[in-house]
Amino acid sequence: MADLATRARTLLDLHTAPEILTLANVWDVVSATVVAGTPGVRALATASHSIAATFGYEDGENIPLELHLGMVERIVRAVDVPVTMDFEGGYGDAGETARRAIAAGVVGGNLEDQLKPLDDAVAAVEAVLRAGRDAGIDFVLNARTDAFVKAGPDADRGEVLAEATRRGKAFLEAGAPVVFVPGVVAREEIAALVDGLGPNKLTLISVPGKSLPARELQELGVARVSTGPFTQRVALTALQDATAEIVAGGTLPEGTRALN
16 A cells, blocks of 8 residues: 555545546445456545444534544455544544544544634634645645535525635635535536636535536536435445345345355
């Protein structure tokens, strides 16, 4: 496996390449090795929601950080590609959480602003980036704003877009290489965010049945698209469907592959 600094630089370069970075989020060692072994995969992202669910916890920093980091470290050791971790809101100390993640071999991470006062959110971004510098790496912070996911159903979308752009610009000015804006699927809103933040600065989540295809996001200037908890849901949907079929008297799906 390449050294930490090399993996970090590789991950950073993937965010600035002309081709969009597509990440199918993983939650344990077997999901990580299956995804990493898929042709075209160049990096991995962990999903905090999915890791928490694996251990029986609700999302939202309910899983103990030690347990969360333990699984992430197992994933890092099992693959030869850069790994970025979702550490939610930073578990109360974003800089320290980033330091512990880097010690586990992580070279990038998501950090939610949770719509905290902007000065506090920027300070957390700066703390994570400082942890990367202290470790001698270009830590790839995917600075997330929750402007859209926390907006009420009757919120003015133009105002929400302006707030997401304002926060995203502040994170970029603080040194974050990219900004994550979940909750956005409309083409015109994506285009407006790219216009406001700049090309290859916006990252999104792919929502089943709602999001644009990755190739179209690339044309719009999006840097990265990930899948969050939805890849685990894909796996669990297949499991439930197969179970229902065999319980009903049928057989397991033809074409099932030995991936573990």
